[in-house]
Amino acid sequence: MESQLIAWLRERIPPHPRLRLGLGDDAAVFQLAREEDCVVTVDALMDGVDFNLVEAASCRFPAASPQHAGRKALAVNLSDLAAMAARPLLGVVALVLPKQGGLEIARGLYEGMLPLAEQYDLAIAGGDTNSWDHPLVVSVTLIGRATGRGPLRRSGAQPGDRIVATGRFGGSLLGKHFHFEPRIQEAIYLHEHFRLHAGIDVSDGLALDLSRLAEESGCGAVLDLSAVPIAEDAKRLAEQSADGRTPLDHALSDGEDFELLLAVPPEEAEKLLAEQPLEIPLAAVGEFIAEPGLWRREGKGPRRPLTPGGWLHDFS
């Protein structure tokens, strides 16, 4: 279990004066020349787990092109920078290619990455290329720069803060998981113009990532199920599948929405929601409370425990 490993690592990795932020956040922050906060993040994506280059019965996804896989590999990392409200600076890419067809795959991956890099003014600094007799792995590391307000962190939420979400949730399997826009501009704009206490991007599921934000902040979170913005694809996915999961179930636990969850003080949240300063909708979906744990309510109804479903990397 990953959380076990992180707990184990926290005990073993000593604090370092250069490292302002290490384990437990979306990215690492270090300071250079006492002027700028640099943000570093890494994410590895694997064929058969995060995408499927070849369609197979056992797959979660329909077959994807290397271009789609490449774009996604970069975009998930950009989303981590967005979670910190950091501007992308530079990226390096480590590829582990299958021996057969590796060259074409590598090209396709970069074809998927480069336009996105250009869009976000990210310098791709090359990296490392390897090959083997197993499926593709793409590992992307990004370095970014925090705004003058410093990085947005997971650990600043306070009881009473509203949970504010960008966009809509659920059904990412129907396409969004390849075509999402990392919320870089939105995060930077909000961080610079509003008082945000904490933030996270939703990669593994709305409920799961919210519970992580609350845990890092040492508080609890109550999700108002009646207020969760549900994506059209969540409804479509619920209709298509016979597993009985509702559109809300999909919104809570599908993951790969790559939207932002923000902790915003109540008055500031009111202002933010009234202004709606972004092109995408902002919605209040609950609030943080002193009591730890993840909770649900419907509108003004009673509060009950909520088990965070979502995508976990299981290993033992």
Place this chain on the structure above:
Amino acid sequence: MESQLIAWLRERIPPHPRLRLGLGDDAAVFQLAREEDCVVTVDALMDGVDFNLVEAASCRFPAASPQHAGRKALAVNLSDLAAMAARPLLGVVALVLPKQGGLEIARGLYEGMLPLAEQYDLAIAGGDTNSWDHPLVVSVTLIGRATGRGPLRRSGAQPGDRIVATGRFGGSLLGKHFHFEPRIQEAIYLHEHFRLHAGIDVSDGLALDLSRLAEESGCGAVLDLSAVPIAEDAKRLAEQSADGRTPLDHALSDGEDFELLLAVPPEEAEKLLAEQPLEIPLAAVGEFIAEPGLWRREGKGPRRPLTPGGWLHDFS
């Protein structure tokens, strides 16, 4: 072929004002706050290719512990920083773990990495952990800081420069490939106290990496085969195997020596070799020439073409 991919990428990755050095070197260099050169490098290592967690008939290596694999994954990246004469600052680690036994492997990897990180005052900033049904991949990204003289590059060798090597070569399979010391201190000391034109670390083979240095510098290189320092393990490996390869063959192409090859102007090389300022030996093993290509000679004998054997990641 990797070189094909790099050539293809060079055409497609536009120059970026922030990026002082990208493709074609051991690490990327970018500048922050107009004060310091940061160096970024990434290397992914794979079970069954760079080490074997389980012994198998098809393996190049005897079985290694996760600790050995972890140390190696960090050390090869430190060696890339050494090649740039950069001080380690910060590292992030992406793990792709097998589902079975992944937790124990991950711990072992970090157990191998952390002492080395401490030794080199490297801040490990966490990273990303994933799992799947295939062998282990460890991808390490390091950020370092160049000395006041700027990063040592592959591209500065000039005709007439001597080729100066640290240490001894060959036979790394017998143990050195896990236990080598990245030449960080040596590279920084030499770069700060002597006039070096270019440098590279030998990961894929003395001959192959020398040819890369020469190519990046737009010149050729003549290796004096009678001057190559041969490791004891190269002799032992030649004795053990019946493939007819001599100790020199091993020294030229085994790879994973993680020694440095430096391009040093003739007078400076003379001074350097006379002083022998390091605890490890420095040797002149040839010189750079205007005519491109890799060449060999024995002492004062005639110059003949040399085909660089070595470790290449083959994919098609």
